[in-house]
Amino acid sequence: MTILLVDDNQVNLFVIEKILKNAGYDNCVSLASAYELFDYLQLDVQDSTGNSVDLILLDIMMPEIDGIEACKRIKKNERFKDIQIIFVTALEDKNKLAEALDIGGVDYITKPINKTELLARIRVALRLKAELDWHTQQEKKIQYELDLATHVQRSLLSPPLNENNIQIAVSYLPSSNLAGDMYYWHKINDHRYAVILLDMMGHGISAALVCMFISSVLREAVKQLIEPELVIKELNRYMTLLRNGKEDNLYYFTAIYLVIDTEQKTIEYVNAGHPSGYALIDEKTLVPLNQGSCAVGFFDEIEVKKQRIQYEHDIQIILFTDGVLEAMGPCEIESEKHLQTLTSAKWDYTQCLIDNLLPKEKQDNQPDDMCVLMIQAHA
Numbered sequence: 001m002t003i004l005l006v007d008d009n010q011v012n013l014f015v016i017e018k019i020l021k022n023a024g025y026d027n028c029v030s031l032a033s034a035y036e037l038f039d040y041l042q043l044d045v046q047d048s049t050g051n052s053v054d055l056i057l058l059d060i061m062m063p064e065i066d067g068i069e070a071c072k073r074i075k076k077n078e079r080f081k082d083i084q085i086i087f088v089t090a091l092e093d094k095n096k097l098a099e100a101l102d103i104g105g106v107d108y109i110t111k112p113i114n115k116t117e118l119l120a121r122i123r124v125a126l127r128l129k130a131e132l133d134w135h136t137q138q139e140k141k142i143q144y145e146l147d148l149a150t151h152v153q154r155s156l157l158s159p160p161l162n163e164n165n166i167q168i169a170v171s172y173l174p175s176s177n178l179a180g181d182m183y184y185w186h187k188i189n190d191h192r193y194a195v196i197l198l199d200m201m202g203h204g205i206s207a208a209l210v211c212m213f214i215s216s217v218l219r220e221a222v223k224q225l226i227e228p229e230l231v232i233k234e235l236n237r238y239m240t241l242l243r244n245g246k247e248d249n250l251y252y253f254t255a256i257y258l259v260i261d262t263e264q265k266t267i268e269y270v271n272a273g274h275p276s277g278y279a280l281i282d283e284k285t286l287v288p289l290n291q292g293s294c295a296v297g298f299f300d301e302i303e304v305k306k307q308r309i310q311y312e313h314d315i316q317i318i319l320f321t322d323g324v325l326e327a328m329g330p331c332e333i334e335s336e337k338h339l340q341t342l343t344s345a346k347w348d349y350t351q352c353l354i355d356n357l358l359p360k361e362k363q364d365n366q367p368d369d370m371c372v373l374m375i376q377a378h379a
Helices: 010-022 034-041 067-076 094-102 115-155 205-225 228-241 322-328 332-342
Strands: 002-006 028-031 053-059 084-089 107-110 161-163 166-173 181-187 192-200 253-261 266-272 277-281 285-289 307-310 314-320 370-378
Touching: 002 010, 002 034, 010 028, 010 115, 028 034, 034 053, 034 067, 053 067, 053 115, 067 084, 067 094, 084 094, 084 115, 094 107, 107 115, 115 205, 166 181, 166 192, 181 205, 181 370, 192 205, 192 370, 205 228, 205 253, 228 253, 228 266, 253 314, 285 307, 314 322, 322 332, 322 370
Parallel strands: 002 028, 002 053, 053 084, 084 107
Antiparallel strands: 161 166, 166 370, 181 192, 192 253, 253 266, 266 307, 277 285, 277 314, 314 370
């Protein structure tokens, strides 16, 4: 811990330093000007952190650069903004003192120095600095854990698929590091593929945690059960377990789960309360994927009925989460109509999918997660 004493009057520096050292504050550094203060803090050195300085006792009335201007410069620097500054002044100008506090000073003490008052104000400032340091460390720890959780969550997402008879691509734009949207696909055999896109209630940390939980369940359900009705019912069973008998612990998600058979040229799917996806069949017929069941997690038992689509030559399926509809415009009905038009044409697998639906300026800083998934299958 270091306390800096800044005053152009050497007598004042001597008196204050003596008081502090007699009180046990041994690491005091006396500086005669704002320039010496800046040099000590090494404001122009990129790797300086300022963590060693806890408190500055700063005289207001100094030549060239006064204490108020010095304080402004210090507070503008991210590395030093938490250093506590107590102004020391002989001024009786209340407006000047108010300005000093407004620009970042935590307190002030008037000359001539009262020993008891000085030490009391220093103790308060150092307690505040200790609390700020603790919160800074906690924020760093939380940020590290959030970054780790983000890495784990992103690692659960499936990579693009590009095989002779099928391609699967995705655009994924979470509104924050942790998201409530998730997608996954699994190759069942040489010609059957299971694909799911889901949107967890809410977004952020709580949605992401539930999303990661259901992701682990989903992988086993898809591999073991495969069929759309069975997978959705199994996911619903696990979602209701999260309630743990408490009615206010309501977690749910919407989803489209489908199994595509490139040999039989069929799609079997369940839409569980999700925005309608669209299947462009043989480049001429657009079919909505909008039937199956309610959202997953609302009820202990849900009725699930799969739907079947047949194609002859090729099929393009576009799935998306509701964040996309919201970003397209304030009226979801109009956005839905516009989206039908946009999905009535063949898309380029190699290009960014969401560019087909939203201009670049609408893709950033959206309040909800956005995900667009495309499947193209052909003979």
